[in-house]
Amino acid sequence: MKNKRTAAIYHLILIAGALTMVIPFFWMVSTSFKALKEVFVFPPTFFGDKIIWQNYLKVSDRYPFGLFFLNSIKISFFVVFAxxxxxxxxxxxxxxxxxxxxxxxxxxxxxxLIVPFHVTLVPTFLIMKYFGWIDSHLSIIIPSLVSAFGTFLMRQFFLTIPEELENAARIDGCNPAMIYLMIFLPLTKPALATLGVFTFMGIWNDFIRPLVFINSIPKMTVPLGLATMQGMYSTDWPVLMAGTVISLIPVLVAFIAAQEYFVRGVTLSGLKG
Amino acid sequence: MSMKKLAQSNNFWAFIFLAPNLLGFLAFLLIPVVASFGLSFVEWDLLSPMKWVGFKNYIGLFHDQVFLRVLWNTVYYTLGTVPVGIALSLLLAIALNKKLRGMKIYRALYFLPVISSYVAVAVVWQWLYNAEFGLLNYLLSLIGIRGPSWLSSTKWAMPAVMVTSIWKQLGFNMLLFLAGLQGIPSTYYEAAEIDGAGKWTQFSRITVPLLSSTTFFVVVMSIINSFQVFDQVFIMTEGGPARSTSVLVHYLYQNAFEYFKMGNASAIAYILFFLVFLITMLQMKFSDNWVIY
Structure with missing residues (x-):
């Protein structure tokens, strides 16, 4: 009897927390389907009278969201792979x-690892300016090709691989390149996937670097595009919310597809402190 | 293979494997970190020639009312987000650790804000905080409270940003705590149960001490992260109204890319670096004393 009651209390805490997490997202989606005049009413309604799909079309009329996606995908692909x-x-x-x-x-x-990223921002900007890469995707990709944290992490993973495997391969005449390609990489696939997801999240959601390095709309990434749209249409909430929904879809899909890697990937950043 | 030959071959392979990484590391981490330090001692607007000014940027900043305000705001933000965020995420982690039904669903839901970009989150919360038509003020009106216009009030804008940040990071901290809790052997609790220890005694005598290393780690990391807050401030308030939400990185950004004071921006960056360094050092020094295994 007592156990049931404590379980109920815990459920209550968890449900209250879950509602707090979900309600803003619900509000975002519900607003994105409302007509503009339905948004400016008090008390607010949870659902509009009709589903206004057009808000989603208006987003791409005003801003090339398709292009933002392509840009973000391109940048993320190169950075994660590199x-x-x-x-x-x-x-x-x-x-x-x-x-x-x-x-x-x-x-x-x-x-x-303890250096805040912002310490490198001004010099990196100057380097990019020197090479003429401002307002080019190179300014985001090139400085992100290497990560001290990723290097540290891969070293830790590799240290867990028993030396015997390597020695056996060496006796069979493998050189370090072959050992790396045929033994170490295959054995650390889950670690690579975790690091990959971690890197993807960071670069996909990155805001300050695109903000500093990118000026023209066709070059923008998804977060920067959304921020620019917010600056321009700060009162057209349905369209703005539709844009936000669109911006979140890829990460959500990726999250649903690879939840475990996301959870592990995000906790990796816990190691970063 | 002789020892000398082996060493030669090792050096060759080390070079092959390290060269690309080292190049990026030098060009975009090590050199910028050093350059930033050098730039903090010059006056430069990108156009006129660079001028060496010694410690003038640092001295100037500590006489700059705006900088002091921004520094205080950063501390205020940290004090406002870290303790509350940690208490709430610990509570959720403890509840989630009971292995109740639906645990995976809860975990996924708590994770939604974590994977979303700060920009998206900030845009949504800006709408929730809308004074006249926002959801928050509607919910408050149900219990008879007339909500302020959150983001345009010098008093409420910062707490509003804090709430958004806590909401965004809750699932992340919760996950770290959950990992810590799962590391405590259940036999400890079973033994305590047999000895007749109540739930509260079990919490204060087993959970708290054995979770201390996780807690310590989460606290330090949260402090370091909140010193670097930028995205949500930039989107939700742009540091306003009247500088009430402007933080260190926001002022750094403005100095560098709005006022083109590269020296000042670099000095701010190094003050930030120093603060983060200090916290890390304190962590190293005190973790042995505070963390009980």
Whole structure:
């Protein structure tokens, strides 16, 4: 009897929390289907009279959301792919190849983990300006090809792989490149997927870098496009909410498809502190 | 293979594997970090020649009312978000750790704000906070409270931003706590049960001490993150009204890309770096004393 009551209390806490999480999203979706005049009423209604699909069409009339998506996908693809490659390669060197100065160099990588990203913002801007990459996707992609955190993480993963596997391959005449490609990468697929999801979330949702480096609308990413739209149509809530819904769909779909990796990927950033 | 040859071959492979990473690391992390430090001692608007000014930027900032305001706002934001956010996420984690039915659904729902971009979240909350037609003020009116116009009030704008941030990060902190809770062996609770310890005793004598390393970690990380808040402030209030929500990174952004004071911006960046460094050092120094295993 007592157990049932405590279970009920816990459920109550969890439901209250879940409602708090969901209601803003519900409100966003419901507003996105309302007519403009239905939004400016008090008390507000939970559902409009009719479902106004046109709000979604208006979004793309005013702003090239399709293009924003393509831009975001392109940037995310290159950054995720490059970070997995550079992080796993360097992680392999730091964990498996003995060379002079390895520990000192790795400490340098570790040391930079506590540096707030914003410290690099102004110099990176100057470098991008020097190369003429402002308002080009290169300004977002190039500085993100390497991650000290990803390198650290891949090293930790590789350290857990038993040395015997590597030694056996070495005796069979494998060189480090073959060991990396045929043993280490296949064995760390889940780790790579987790790091990939973590990197994707960071770059897809990134705001300050596109804000600083991108000026023209056709080059914008999804978050920057949405922010620009918000600046222009700050009172047309149905259309603005429709734009927000659209901006969230890809991450949501990815989340539903790979929830476990998302959960693990996001907790990885816990290690970052 | 001789030792010398092995070392040579190792150096060769280390170079192959490290070169691309090292190049990016140097160009976009190490050099910018050093350059930023150098820039904090110059006056430069990108157009006229750079001028060395020594500590003038730092001294100027600490005499700048706006900077002091922004620094205080950042501290205020941290004080407002970290304790509440941690208490709530711990509560949810404890409830979720009971392995009740529907746990996976709860977890997924708490996770929705975490995976959403700050921009999207900020736009939605801006609408919720709308003074006349927003959902929040409607809900408040049901219990007889007349809600303020949240985001245009110097008093309420910052708390409104704080609530949004807490909401956004709740699921994330909860997950870290959940991992910590799952690391506590259930035999401890069973033994305590046999010894006749009540729920509260179990919580204060087993959960709290054994969760201390997780809690400590979440606290430090939350503080460091809240010192770097920007996106939601920029979208929801642009630092206003009257600077009431302007924070360190927002002022850094303005100095660099609105006022074109690169030196000032870099000095702000290094003050931020120093604060984060200080917190990290405190963590290292005190974690042995506070964390009980």
């Amino acid at each position: 970070q997995l490659l550079t992080s796993s390669m360097a992680g392999f060197a730091f964990s498996r190849i003995k060379f002079k100065g390895r520990e000192a160099l790795f400490s340098l990588y570790l040391g930079t």
